[in-house]
Amino acid sequence: MTDRYLKNNPTKNTALWLSLLVIATSLVACQNNSALGVVSNYHWNKHGLVTNNNKLNYHSRSINKITIHHTATQNKIGESDLERLRSARRYHMQDRGWGDIAYHYLIASDGTIYQGRSADFVGGSSTDYGTDNNLLIAMIGNFEVENPSYQALESLKNLVANRALHYRINPANISTHRHHASTLCPGVRLQHWFDRVGENEILHKLQEKTSLF
16 A cells, blocks of 8 residues: 555554554464455366476565456457456467466456465566565456446455455555556556555554454
């Protein structure tokens, strides 16, 4: 989240961050992907390209940031989100020469969450910003020209909050690609949502989850 948010809400942010540190070790429900119904990369990619671990690098330390992206894939008539996901993976591996799809998680328009690159490895990016120790989450679509669906945004909020608790990430380190680099990503419409309401809604989701313990 942005410095602007921290300046406007320093006490609230500090209190939330301290509460995350206190309860994080007790968050059993937030420790695995099954709690969110994440579709494993084995299931959606079992007939696709084989991950090349030799082209991937491990994080230098524990993940401490989350960055939101979009795949920027156009919605072709009759093409499903799963087909767009597979297309993005082929592009990243065959055209970009990466060892796997760039993102650790991807979210479809119906709200389905797909596992991408293993979170053990640094994510990929065509822009120069710090992806080391950074969890990359992408919404499937091109949000320069289309609006994110309600279902996708709900899944995004749940996933970001879940992973922030799992990795004990300070809410100040939840942001979008555009906050780090000169890029259109994650698309003007998704960026507008994040700046207008999404940032606060993610914070509220974190508070909801911490109140359960």
